Amino acid sequence: MNFLADESVDRQIVEKLRESGYEVDYIAEMAPGIPDDGVLELANTNGALLLTADKDFGELVYRLRRISTGVILVRLAGLSPAKKAELVVHIITRHISELAGLFSVITPTGIRIRQQ
Numbered sequence: 001m002n003f004l005a006d007e008s009v010d011r012q013i014v015e016k017l018r019e020s021g022y023e024v025d026y027i028a029e030m031a032p033g034i035p036d037d038g039v040l041e042l043a044n045t046n047g048a049l050l051l052t053a054d055k056d057f058g059e060l061v062y063r064l065r066r067i068s069t070g071v072i073l074v075r076l077a078g079l080s081p082a083k084k085a086e087l088v089v090h091i092i093t094r095h096i097s098e099l100a101g102l103f104s105v106i107t108p109t110g111i112r113i114r115q116q
Contacts, residue, residue: 001096004043006052007032009074013051016085020093024051036060044069049099051088061103073105 002023005014009026017024025048027039034042036056043050049070050057057073060066072092076084091111092099104113 001100002046002048003051003072004039004046004048006036006039006050006054006057008053009051010053010081010084012081012085013074013088016089017051017092020089022092037066040066040068058103068101068103070100071103072099073103075105075107079108 003017003025005024005026007026007028011026011028014024014026025046027034031038036054037060040050040057040060044067047069049072050068051072051074053074055073057071061068061071074084074088076087079087087108088106091106095104095111095113098113102113102115104111
């Protein structure tokens with residue numbers, strides 16, 4: 001499974017995922033400032049799960065009914081970047097087989113996985 005990390009995602013999360021063996025493209029390294037529609041389209045084109053901290057992707061998927069290969073929304077305010085990275089990698093590793101094509105939200109208490 002490969003990922004596309006939106007530029008709203010902490011660099012430490014991207015680095016920790018890469019260290020753990022995941023393939024992660026990072027918008028901040030590729031195309032900073034690209035609009036959300038473009039980010040979602042790029043994830044779909046590459047068959048990647050979109051990793052983001054931007055709630056606007058929920059609107060694109062649910063209200064505007066944009067198709068996605070899967071979105072993981074990271075909602076970990078108040079945690080250090082290192083703790084966020086550790087938690088995200090742990091949860092993704094544990095739930096990797098459940099994430100494709102779904103909208104998931106990672107919180108300090110775990111993960112919520114919903115149909116799109």
